[in-house]
Amino acid sequence: MAALTRLSKPTFSSSMASLLRRSLSSSAMASEPNPNFQSHHSSFSRNTNLVRKDPKDRNVQWVFLGCPGVGKGTYASRLCKLLDVPHIATGDLVREELASAGPFAQQLSEIVNQGKLVSDEIIINLLSKRLEAGDAKGESGFILDGFPRTINQAEILEEVIDIDLVVNLKLREDVLMEKCLGRRICGQCGKNFNVASINVKGENGHPAIIMPPLLPPAHCMSKLVTRSDDVEEVVAERLKIYNEKSTC
Numbered sequence: 032m033a034a035l036t037r038l039s040k041p042t043f044s045s046s047m048a049s050l051l052r053r054s055l056s057s058s059a060m061a062s063e064p065n066p067n068f069q070s071h072h073s074s075f076s077r078n079t080n081l082v083r084k085d086p087k088d089r090n091v092q093w094v095f096l097g098c099p100g101v102g103k104g105t106y107a108s109r110l111c112k113l114l115d116v117p118h119i120a121t122g123d124l125v126r127e128e129l130a131s132a133g134p135f136a137q138q139l140s141e142i143v144n145q146g147k148l149v150s151d152e153i154i155i156n157l158l159s160k161r162l163e164a165g166d167a168k169g170e171s172g173f174i175l176d177g178f179p180r181t182i183n184q185a186e187i188l189e190e191v192i193d194i195d196l197v198v199n200l201k202l203r204e205d206v207l208m209e210k211c212l213g214r215r216i217c218g219q220c221g222k223n224f225n226v227a228s229i230n231v232k233g234e235n236g237h238p239a240i241i242m243p244p245l246l247p248p249a250h251c252m253s254k255l256v257t258r259s260d261d262v263e264e265v266v267a268e269r270l271k272i273y274n275e276k277s278t279c
């Protein structure tokens with residue numbers, strides 16, 4: 032199911048958050064300038080310290096790519112536990128910003144509920160803040176899930192961070208839709224589950240796909256919620272946008 036790509040390693044390592052910020056400020060961003068972003072942007076330029084880190088002295092820095100519903104989050108979170116690195120999902124950062132009614136919340140709610148991509152400016156801003164908070168706690172390494180999603184984001188990432196491995200997960204589109212529609216989150220513990228039972232016969236040389244549901248424990252069962260963007264119309268739009276913007 033997964034295609035693995037090993038990226039070449041740049042020769043430097045650095046403070047990822049400040050580099051993302053620097054790179055963002057010098058990059059020609061595809062999206063319109065955002066008035067909220069400007070105030071964050073000026074604070075970014077103050078933090079430009081580079082910290083060199085030998086790859087031997089840090090944990091893995093991996094990226095998981097793939098369409099909505101492909102299972103990036105499930106596999107990334109399992110591997111993160113095994114490798115003892117943080118699982119950083121940009122979709123989660125967006126949902127946290129929405130839930131906390133942060134400065135971008137109103138704008139984000141509209142974009143996410145239409146299945147569109149958040150601007151590179153906002154997503155990099157949220158990611159920089161998350162990386163900085165991790166740095167402060169002494170985190171080392173990560174698995175990034177859902178970032179990069181545009182060529183611009185990929186170029187910025189490649190410029191500023193050593194990426195050891197990119198995992199690109201693939202699955203046929205009818206199964207992706209079924210998996211998105213079956214996705215549930217426990218409103219209390221925040222864990223992801225899936226009630227879809229996938230059983231697709233193998234045909235034309237393609238293998239069968241059998242994916243039993245990922246059911247929650249009894250104490251989560253009554254607290255399950257469906258993401259507002261996991262409805263058929265919005266999933267279809269997200270899949271369309273993924274094919275347009277995130278594949279070459």
Ligand SMILES: Nc1ncnc2c1ncn2[C@@H]1O[C@H](COP(=O)(O)OP(=O)(O)O)[C@@H](O)[C@H]1O
Nearest residue numbers: 099100121122125143147148149154177178180
């Ligand atoms: N790297 C990104 N660039 C732009 N928008 C993003 C990015 N990551 C997440 N988002 C926004 O957050 C929403 C939810 O993302 P995510 O949880 O990764 O969903 P999915 O299941 O579609 O992969 C996306 O539809 C998009 O609006």
